[in-house]
Amino acid sequence: MSSLSLSLLGAARAGAEAQVPGLLDHEFASRLAAKDHTLWGPAAESEAAERLGWVSPFESAQALLSQIGQLRENLAAEGVTRVLLAGMGGSSLAPEVICASDDVDLVVLDSTDPQQVAATLTDLDRTVLVVSSKSGSTVETDSQRRIVQRAFADAGIDPQSRTVVVTDPGSPLAQQSEQDGVRALFTADPTVGGRYSALTAFGLVPSGLAGADVETLLEDAEDAAEVLFADDAANPGLQLGAAISATSPLRDKLVIVDAGSTLVGLGAWIEQLIAESTGKDGTGVLPVIVADGEPELTREAGDVLVVEIVDVEAEDGASVDADPEETVVTPHVVRTGGSLGAQFMLWETATAVAGAVLGVNPFDQPDVESAKAAARGLLDSPAPAAGEPIRDGAVEIRTRGDQVLLTSGQATVAESVQALLARVPDNGYVAVMAYLDRIAESQLGDLRPQLAAQSGRPTTFGWGPRFLHSTGQFHKGGPAVGVFLQITAAADHDLQVPDRPFTLGSLISAQADGDAQVLADHGRPVLQLHLSDRGAGISQLLEVVGELG
Incomplete structure (x- = not known):
């Protein structure tokens, strides 16, 4: 049971x-088990018809276990025991939970922050890269793959012999991987969307290679399905x-x-x-x-x-x-x-x-693409230089449109944050979006409970661009009751994306600016705080917000 x-x-x-x-x-339950795509209404039928593989992943998932186990043994025999996962959204979140809950090491690369990415380029002699993407066209994952593979080559390691790919059958990434001759190529059920893919190859391959007990995971899930589909x-x-x-x-x-x-x-x-x-x-x-x-x-x-x-x-x-x-x-x-x-x-x-x-389609994400498109547009054609920002210590203050009105020509960080919080409706929420290093700069997360206390409203905290594949959809498509605090910073050392006309620094900047612009276009209040000095700026923000009355 x-x-x-x-x-x-x-x-x-x-x-x-x-x-x-x-x-x-x-x-509803038995029809869901039978993959009845009409359960969510006519408008959702075409999408649902192609997204219900998650209700019965067990047979195909079980078939993967021996392949994963054999590959793990082969890599270990070569001294390769460190798993570095490049993926976004469900491709990284599920393996991260599986491995953390099983107390095994997995290095998750789900950022375009140059500092965070650079920090993963260590111990390459014992590292295998798992590239996890349904299509391979996700700009973050593609950039991460290129950077890590270049680091392998620079270290005298054949990149393809250390690359494992998880993708959909026939995807551009699958085709490229076959041509390149990667170490292993795993294809997943294309009828499972990314956020429902925990029990498919996207969740199982990196977790199993890292040493998690994915067999028990599947057994427990299959037992639960008997109850859930009754x-x-x-x-x-x-x-x-x-x-x-x-x-x-x-x-x-x-x-x-x-x-x-x-x-x-x-x-x-x-x-x-x-x-x-x-x-x-x-x-x-x-x-x-x-x-x-x-x-x-x-x-x-x-x-x-x-x-x-x-x-x-x-x-x-x-x-x-x-x-x-x-x-x-x-x-x-x-x-x-x-x-x-x-x-x-x-x-x-x-x-x-x-x-x-x-009454919504739970399998699409119509507003995620808008931020991606805005970021691509800014990469292709950078926006004109903005006016001189307001500066307060190590923080530069900007707003989007007229959604947050700052008094006169001068404002402090405290005044601008207070102006933003004043815009939170009684049924609203505050969203903090930090485009920084979520590992080395995790202390910035202390802002969340502080702002929740000051605003009196629920407050979320997301690391960019990771949250764009998560709460980013709700920010734009959900109720228009949120206010948004975006925090960015320049990297001390940027990273060029091999064979691409941009750096990670320009990419993460375009992602932040693109998302802020889309939010403003949707009428959401957005305050942008840019840290001219990362360490000093984080300390200043934590101190200022902590002192707000």
């Missing part, structure tokens, strides 16, 4: 009670999907906290899945990842639903418990526990349910 537990309290329970009977009447009132996938999408009024800020589980980083994977799948057509659910005791958990808000990831497994398979006498952080809570494979299947199923309840 599956190891899944689910408790719903308050509004979460009410939402499930309101929607699950209708889902049962429509046989037309049963206690089906936790139906219950969870209804709970997060059918509260009345909609509690569209999903505050996620790890409450003692062993599933390291699961919230980041859920964030991408939920935000990109539901945040469109002016609606959606915004995941907000917090730590224990942070502001979103200490105050009641009518648009917040709390999700606690706990280290609890149901003894007798899946269960739905709704005991209002339990002591919880707030009375409106989803609490779920279970193995990682079971959680992957649970949240993918619940997201499909939520899409149907909200």
